[in-house]
Amino acid sequence: MSLKVERVQGDRGVESFYLWNVVQGLAVTVRHAVTNLRAPRAVQTTNYPEEKKVMPPGYRGKHRLVPRPDGSPKCTACMMCATVCPARCINIEAGEHPDPTIEKFPVQFDIDLLKCVFCGYCVEACPVDAIRMDSGVYTFAEFNRSDFVAHKEQLLATLSQWAEPR
Amino acid sequence: MSAIGYVAVIARAVLALIVLLSFVPFTVWLERKGAAFMQDRPGPNRAALFGTFRLAGMAHVLADVVKLLTKEDIIPTEVYGTYYRLAPMIAAMVPLMTFAIIPLADDLAIGHFSTPLSVLRIPGGLLWFFAITSLAVYGVVFAGWASASKYSLLGGLRSSAQLISYEISMALAVIGTILVFGTVQPNDIVRDQGHLLFGWLPQWGFVVQPVACILFLVAAFAEINRVPFDLAEGEAELVAGYHTEYSGMRFGLFFMAEYMALVTSGAVAITLFFGGWQIPWVPTAALVAGAGIGLPAMLLVGALGLAGAGHWLWGWYRFYRERDDWRAKEPRILATGAVAGVIVCLGLAGLTFVDRASLPLWVPPVFALVAQLSAFVIKLLIFCWIFVWVRWTLPRFRYDQLMNLGWKGLLPVALLNLLVTAAIAMPMGVLSWVALGVAAAIIVVWYLASRHAPQARLRSSQSGS
Ligand code: SF4
Ligand code: SF4
Secondary structure: OOOOOOOOOOOOHHHHHOHHHHHHHHHHHHHHHHHHHHOHHHOOOOOOOOOOOOOOOOOOOOOEEOEOOOOOEOOOOOOHHHHHOOOOOEEEEEEEOOOOOOOEEEEEEEEEOOOOOOOOHHHHHOOOOOEEOOOOOOOOOOOOOHHHEEOHHHHHHOOOOOOOOO | OOHHHHHHHHHHHHHHHHHHHHHHHHHHHHHHHHHHHHOOOOOOOOOOEOOOEOHHHHHHHHHHHHHHHHOOOOOOOOOOHHHHHHHHHHHHHHHHHHHHHOOOOOOEEEOOEEEOOOOOOOOOOHHHHHHHHOOHHHHHHHHHHHOOOHHHHHHHHHHHHHHHHHHHHHHHHHHHHHHHHOOOOHHHHHHHOOOEEOOOEEOOHHHHOHHHHHHHHHHHHHHOOOOOOOHHHOHHHHOOHHHOOOOHHHHHHHHHHHHHHHHHHHHHHHHHHOOOOOEOOEOHHHHHHOHHHHHHHHHHHHHHHHHHHHHHHHHHHHHHHHOOOHHHHHHHHHHHHHHHHHHHHHHHHHHHHHOHHHOOOOHHHHHHHHHHHHHHHHHHHHHHHHHHHHHOOOOOOOHHHHHHHHHHHHHHHHHHHHHHHHHHHOOOOHHHHHHHHHHHHHHHHHHHHHHHOOOOOOOOOOOOO
16 A cells, blocks of 8 residues: 555645635535524424334334234234244243134233344234234333333233324 | 732632633533534433423533533543643643633723723733643643553644644734734733724724734634644544543543633634724723613613513423423423513613613723623624534544644744734834845745645555555
8 A cells, every 4th residue: 555645636726725615614504503593493303202203104113912892812822923933032821712713812922022123023923913013112111121021911002103003 | 909909809800710611511502502503403402400491401511510520530540640630630720821811891990999800910911821821732741641541642642733833823823913003911902902993993903914813713723622623532533532531520621621712712812803892883981981871771682682582482482382392381481581581671771761860980880891791702602603613514634734734824824924014013114124025035935835845635545456
């Protein structure tokens, strides 16, 4: 490697003083500053805790279990999701459902969110569309590791971010 | 010195400290908010005092102070303790001491009592400024060397080379103004700037010495290690430069020193080139004589300003109110305060206007002081904004560009400016011809050097294999 000395164009004459270029640059920044000062509410930034964004469709947020009209989970404890899960973080315990047409239901349905890689395979694998990731929740914060395991009740209580789930 | 003399010294020291130290958090805030607005961001707006008062992000500065004061002060084991501890003190001391010669207003004279409005009035005048600012390099060098860290050392080296190089041009630029005004007393220089050129143009430094003004400003940016000359803390290559190894309030002192230096060099620039405490076209005598009208007028302007602020705050209140936002509380309280302020200002304006003929003896001089102090503070605010503005506009220089600009650009221009000024300021005679001759010689040498010297403006190009 060697350094080659080259004359850089534009470094002679008036431009070699930089002053006019500096003034041009200053004009650009002050234009931005004045625009934003006059309309501070037009700044694109989301003021996070007060304003929340609706995540785009297909965004994989925290899981939720889709309820039936009577509020019990739609899940039939078929173990498809638990089987496909690459992180092995779904733990289902099946029980017999009183309704013979349904056969089984999850007595226990835990997802360890610390292990989950948010791949969405569980959603794809479910034959009855009982698990979805359309809650739009992307902030997980707890004080204990054990609190990161989402239980059936929490998963059922989590709602879709849209009133009309797509 | 009489007892009242001591009181006066202490009072003006306190005044100078209040002005300087309250400008520091303000400038930090201005920097963060200004940068944000230039980059289309809202900037700091989270921290809230008592969960309510966010003060447009100023609460963040207070939070920062608390953070810096309560953080662990880590002293690495390998450092040279004394110098390591001394460095931030020197860095903070220099701008504080420099500020001591800045006149904040014209001399205050009530009856027989009279006092200057700068902390120090010494025969040396501006020589104090030269003497103290040249100490700044010690803070940087001590910090860089005593930290026993390569990053610090490199930062310190760069910075000291830069400080020493630009100090020369700066001093030469200042000498130009000293020649024009014929005195080294800052207050006399400011007074002289009150005279009018051609009957209408205030004789401010930048009018009579435009080249020196630009030189001084450029050198000032370099002297306070600010973008575009902040190579001492080039984050990409040096972490944080000479204060890499500092933490807690020791780092805080460096941080404060940086902003105090900014305010101080702004103050010096104002004193020398932008009329100091002068209100354009209004001399001190006129202020004292016209206090009866001036005081109510000033209060009216204050009331108008507060009313404008209140109106603006009320707009924010309505904006948040509609959204049922918790943030609605702050603008409501502040707007109420503004309304109260407007009422108080209007009342005082009315009272002083009615009593304008029979004001107590001390009121007119104090009014003149406050008016001039306000003029100074407003100019200083503008300067702080310019420093911030430039910082968020210009990219950093490369080190060789920095040295080129200092030694091959600013220094010859400063010398030329000084010689030409000297030739004009002196009574025409042999000496002025000598000065002009030297100036011509400098131009010739400069031209030849720039033609034949290998240009150090490198563009590194990899010639492979
Ligand atoms: S998203 Fe992927 S990792 Fe997470 S539970 Fe579903 S299948 Fe398992
Ligand atoms: S795949 Fe669907 S139905 Fe089967 S266990 Fe998982 S959530 Fe329940």
